[in-house]
Amino acid sequence: MRARVQVFATCLGENFFSDVLKDMVTVLERLGVQCEFPEGQTCCGQPFYNSGFQSQTLALARNWLRAFANTTGYIVAPSGSCTDFVRHRYLELFPPGAPEHPQVEEIASRAVEFTEFLTRVLKVTEMGAHFPHKVTYHAACHSLRNLGLRDEPKLLLQAVEGLELVPLAEEETCCGFGGVFSVIYPEVSRAMMDAKVKNIQASGAEYIVTNEPGCLMNISGVLQRIGSPIKPMHLIQILASSKDSSRPSP
């Protein structure tokens, strides 16, 4: 029997990074995993929760639960932050005793981040990807600290044929995205990005890779603004690159 997963697109994913989602499906299908996309899904509510509008999160969370209610298999997202949110925060939004609680326990616990799904569920790191470039990796805060994915994304990169993974100084320091933080305090966010970009430049890499759409949006934005030749990519896009697919840069 083929494994089946539900695609959790996430707002940033579906609105800004549809290429990443397409690549996610490509990689999963290559591994023999069947993908489904419940169309009822919208936003998981994290942006509202994190900016303090926590009671407004409930409507969104209920919709999310409804969307994934009658599905089976893991719920795979290209984002550690959104995965963490539904997996951990929904339990707090709907504590024991709340009518939605059993549903949360059943559904939200199926949510996994993409690299987590590959390395911990499927237990694969090798998938025939080919990417003959110098790459450095930025650890996204929520994947790293809330899901504990420290080595997994790098193991996947190291298994890519031709790819040279070069270290990034202060790899685990926040890039300055932080959701609502980046628009409330753009000056601080920019200063944090500048520090990140300096390290990226110093790494000597041609590509900066991360597994979080938020970081990707932030880092790619600043690279674009300063006219840097370094190309930002989601980790999934690298895993989707094969010998015969000559990928255009994103």
Add this chain to the structure above:
Amino acid sequence: MSAIPTHIDFRRNVQSVEPQVPASVRKATTRFLDTRAAVVDVIGQESWQALRQAGHDVRLHTINHLDYYLARLEEEVTRAGGHVHWARDAQEANRIVLEIAQEHRVKRVVKAKSMVTEEIGLNRTLVDAGVQTLETDLGEYIVQLAGTGPSHIMVPAIHLTKEGIADLFREKLGLDALPEAARLAALARAQLRQEFLAADMGITGANFLVAETGTLVLVTNEGNGRMCTTLPPLHVAVAGIDKVVPDLESLNVLLKLLPRSATGQKMSAYTAFITGPRRTEEENGPKEFHLVLLDNGRTIILQDEITRETLLCIRCGACLNVCPVYNHVGGHAYGFAYSGPIGAILLPQLVGTKVAADLPFASSLCGACADICPVKIPIVEILLRLRRRVVEGDTVEPAVSPATLRLGVQMVARAMSIPWLYDLAGQLLRIAQAPFRRGAWLPSLPPPLNRWTMARPLPALRADWRAAWRRRTPEGRTRQRRIRIALVAALASAAAYVGWRLIQRQDRGE
């Protein structure tokens, strides 16, 4: 010495940070983090994590039984011959200290480093009453000369360069000093030596107060704390009620955590245990010992189950050192006494969300602070709780955000929870972005989105995933065609309606 502010405007404060500050701060914080990592390595990750858990547990236990341990502490301090005073707020604490000073005709006070006296603005009270008050911790001495407050809870002058300090000495003391750390310290020491001998009263804070023995514990590196508590005939310690620990055994855990987390030392140069005043004339130490126990909002902090853990803090400063926000803005941007992640969670609770509403948002929620905190304070959880307090209000304080904003956000949230509306909004925004679009980017957008684009461009909205997904199957393709037609029909009727209204208006000759 910073005044208790009426409103903290974090963004404005950030904009006025002097350009050399981040580099000075980073230089010091990097050094502390490196030495910390080295001593933690010596202990080993596993034992260190166990120690943190033990630290968390003992602090939480104490905070949950504060009434008991404080009563015990009072009993033991009194038994040792000390005097205990209870202060509800800053004003009361200042009054108590001033009264003690006046009773003893105190003219000169020497102070050891204390964040809590910064919190209550004690120096100003004393100086205004004509009592000369001198900070003797080198860093505090420097910021006192500069006329600012500390910018780090452990390293008050972290924002200054050696050159800046040399300039300050020249300007304020008329001393010509080379910008070298050792020389500057020697100069300050020479100045301070006479002051210790002449002082009538020493004021300190407390790192810990041991309930079981009535002992005040001071952890310092310069020895000035010891001078303040032995040379003057009178010692007054001011401490928050959260500083109490049950016994020497729990103190032992915390003394392992504190210096390692703060400065990367196994032990600080001086760890003083002070139990009451001197007992005989032959002994060293003050004739009188007073302990002022300060509430100043701490019992209110206890009310909320999550934010309560703010009180576990042992003021090591590690969360500041590791915080990317703090490292880029320095401590003064936080507007008052405490800064960095601990400031961002403590200040809104101490001075109220009306004053410090900005601070819980001054974090990217990266979580590095909670990871490093030696007593495992869930700083991110507390930040989120306080954000909710600011925006929606809770049982502790009402909301401070405008009601219109709340209504607007509610409407957006509701709309986004309706799948077809969410999908439609994406398609409409994709059309609406056209005038701002330059290739794959939106380089500048109107307010409020300019807050994003002033720092970096926004990728152009694609919103094409669902369509792409639907195109994978024949049924999906049919569905997608229908949705497309509906969208075009909706847009066409909207355009027709607008056109019709315009024609009507013209006909009426408006």
